[in-house]
Amino acid sequence: MEDIIITFDDASRDKTMEMLGLKKDKEGIQDSEGMTVTDQDFEEMELKNFGGALIGSKVFINKDSNDLIDYFSSKRI
Amino acid sequence: MTLLDILGKLPNFNINIGNKTITNNTLHLNSDGNFSVDGKPLSPEISEEITKEISAQQKSPSYPCQVIHKDLKKDYDAYEEISSNNKCSFRTLKDILPDNKFKMILMAKRVSLEIEDPSSSGKEISQLMFKLDRRYPKDGKKVLNLITAKYFDNLVLPMIDMIKEDYPLKYRKKFEEFFDSILKFFPVAVFVSDITSQEDIIRETKKRMRLSVPFIRIHTIGESNIRKVDIATSGIDFEELGFYVDNNKHTTAKGSRFQEFTIRPAKES
Structure with missing residues (x-):
């Protein structure tokens, strides 16, 4: 089944994060409940590396295709 | 109203979930906070509805769409x-x-x-x-x-x-x-790249010819590699060793040349 996809670029990253309830802070990124956003390896995500959020328990990914391999391998196959 | 309901109202955004039909499933969020589909901007009202629907899921276990x-x-x-x-x-x-x-x-x-x-x-x-x-x-x-x-x-x-x-x-x-x-060792094929030498091709081909396999195929891409395979294989007397060969060369739609040099054991009489 096809999912709805929203793309963003560096210029619209802040608007995207705002829509998702994510906030920038000195440490990195926080979600709407004040929890630090981590990638699939549970590493704190740096703002410049923010690559999006995928369906399935809010999977946050870095702007790196390796994160897509991990996502598809664990959640989509 | 769900995100799907909102998007279903757009003339250039049909999506196939359940009994609906997809022609596009991707929206782009612009820096002004409005969305566009295939470069065509959506109205601020629709954009606001979409943003609201996604924002409403901030505390849900998952967002309603992929955001990448x-x-x-x-x-x-x-x-x-x-x-x-x-x-x-x-x-x-x-x-x-x-x-x-x-x-x-x-x-x-x-x-x-x-x-x-x-x-x-x-x-x-x-x-x-x-x-x-x-x-x-x-x-x-x-x-x-x-x-x-x-x-x-x-x-x-x-x-x-x-x-x-x-x-x-x-x-x-x-x-x-x-x-x-x-x-470690693929018995029916030899893959020739830029770093493969003529000696490598001869050695790896002869190694496989000693095995009981139905065929051996040498694969390569690019004129210089094809030339290398042709020179290397010309030094092996396949017929004398009981094999026959089929040297196929093709050109892809984009103009790349590739080769499949197939070696098969001659059938016993």
């Missing part, structure tokens, strides 16, 4: 295509192989998809091959060779069922051993 940086979109689409088209065989592979080997196959499949795409540039293919080689320096390119030459689908995957039949309890271990063995 546009630099990842092509990779996302490719992995989506791979996982949809190969779901059954890839689920089996995922069940059998360790995570790192499964991901290597997935990544190699991604590169092969780019190679097959006529609209893809040489630069994009090189970048993906570089990433594959960096993440899996030992075996990444070998798996890619098996996939692009169709051995993976036609010879490797069918082995799963055969091994399952022979080893119903130990098939995972046995298939992994088989997979590792063909990465």
Whole structure:
């Protein structure tokens, strides 16, 4: 089944994060409940590396295709 | 109203979920907070409705859509295509192989998809091959060779069922051993790259000619490699050794030259 996809670029990253309830802070990124956003390896995500959020328990990914391999391998196959 | 209901109202955004039809499933969020579809901006009112619907899910277990940086979109689409088209065989592979080997196959499949795409540039293919080689320096390119030459689908995957039949309890271990063995030595093919020498081609071909295999195929791409294969194979007297050959050279739609030099044992009289 096809999912709805929203793309963003560096210029619209802040608007995207705002829509998702994510906030920038000195440490990195926080979600709407004040929890630090981590990638699939549970590493704190740096703002410049923010690559999006995928369906399935809010999977946050870095702007790196390796994160897509991990996502598809664990959640989509 | 759900996100789907909102999008269903858009004339240029039809989506096939349940009984609806997709013509587009991607929106782009612009820096002004408004969305666009295929470069055409949506009205601020619709954009606000979409934003509100997604924002309403901030505290839900999941967002209602995929949100990805546009630099990842092509990779996302490719992995989506791979996982949809190969779901059954890839689920089996995922069940059998360790995570790192499964991901290597997935990544190699991604590169092969780019190679097959006529609209893809040489630069994009090189970048993906570089990433594959960096993440899996030992075996990444070998798996890619098996996939692009169709051995993976036609010879490797069918082995799963055969091994399952022979080893119903130990098939995972046995298939992994088989997979590792063909990465070390693939008996029916020689893959020639820029770093393969004429001596390598002769040695690897003769090594396989001593085995009881139905054919040996030398694969290569590019004029200089084809020339190398032609010179190397001209030094082997196949007929004298009981083999016959078929030297096929083709040109892809994009103008790349590739070669399949097949060696078969002559039938016994």
